[in-house]
Amino acid sequence: METAYGILAGLALAAACGFRVFVPLLVASLAAHAGWLTPSPDFAWLGTTPAIVMLGVATALEVGAYYVPWLDHALDTLASPAAVVAGSLVTASFVTDMDPLLRWSLAIIAGGGLAAVVQAGSVAARAASLSVSAGLANPAVATAELAGAATTSALAITAPWLALLGLLALGMLGVTAWNRRRNQRA
16 A cells, blocks of 8 residues: 555655646655655655755745746756656655566656646647737746645645645646647637
8 A cells, every 4th residue: 555655655756746846745745754654765855954955945946937028938958857857756756565666657758748748738828818818827837836745745745645646637637628629619
């Protein structure tokens, strides 16, 4: 059961990395420090005070930068690959009692893949916001992304299956809206 919980929590945290790179890592660090999650031995550093401080500063800088109009788009070019790496690492950090080859394969393919899918949706939402509002709605998008990262990260710790179901529902809504808009243009 602990292995299944670690996999689900790691995947949910990885998906949250697609909204914001550092928010899920900070939440994971705080959860490891509090003893709510147990990282694998090679990621024990995640629960240390220096890690919490470093991730807290990185989170504050990332969140603040997304409210600067031109900087938010520049960050998206860096955040996309960073989200995949962070998603892979956070998944691997909580998958325990598994052969390293299987663990890292799961982390890179599923964790990195989930982070990439959520990040792609986030980039698409930002692009749609730019085209509709000339960037005036970008702070609202940034706030929604922050809320998504925080909510998904918190659920990843308390009810990871619920976090993944919520993300699936959000994805289905996004695909439905995209199809509807595409059909209206045709």
